[in-house]
Amino acid sequence: MSFSMTAPRSLRELFEQLGLAEVASTEDTVTMEMPVDERTVNTAGGLQGGLIATMADVTAGQLASRVTPFGHGIATTDLFIRYLRPIKVGPARAVARILRTGKRSVVVQVDIYRANDDQVGATATVNFAAVD
Numbered sequence: 001m002s003f004s005m006t007a008p009r010s011l012r013e014l015f016e017q018l019g020l021a022e023v024a025s026t027e028d029t030v031t032m033e034m035p036v037d038e039r040t041v042n043t044a045g046g047l048q049g050g051l052i053a054t055m056a057d058v059t060a061g062q063l064a065s066r067v068t069p070f071g072h073g074i075a076t077t078d079l080f081i082r083y084l085r086p087i088k089v090g091p092a093r094a095v096a097r098i099l100r101t102g103k104r105s106v107v108v109q110v111d112i113y114r115a116n117d118d119q120v121g122a123t124a125t126v127n128f129a130a131v132d
Contacts, residue, residue, distance in 0.1 A: 036090030046086035
């Protein structure tokens with residue numbers, strides 16, 4: 001299969017080109033999926049690490065902006081990710097949940113699962129700060 005991509009005009013368009021999309025989730029989580037295909041894999045055939053980190057950041061940001069009083073007035077202050085095993089079969093599924101909400105910050109945990117066995121391929125903690 002061959003894919004043709006043109007330069008995206010926005011982050012939303014980039015995510016659409018990569019196939020990153022929100023799927024049904026529980027009330028207190030946000031879940032997003034991304035295909036694992038020739039557009040998104042590294043030379044070893046696994047989902048590229050930067051895209052896994054992007055999944056974590058975007059999924060966490062969606063949840064944080066919805067369930068905190070900060071809304072879209074947040075910025076990522078740090079992201080820690082641990083890669084546990086390669087994600088070679090998709091779609092990869094990122095599930096975000098709030099760990100802590102402070103007066104001007106929120107901490108979100110994101111687990112990224114492999115579709116073929118529902119094992120955690122990576123786990124991330126993402127911190128956001130309220131911005132004015």
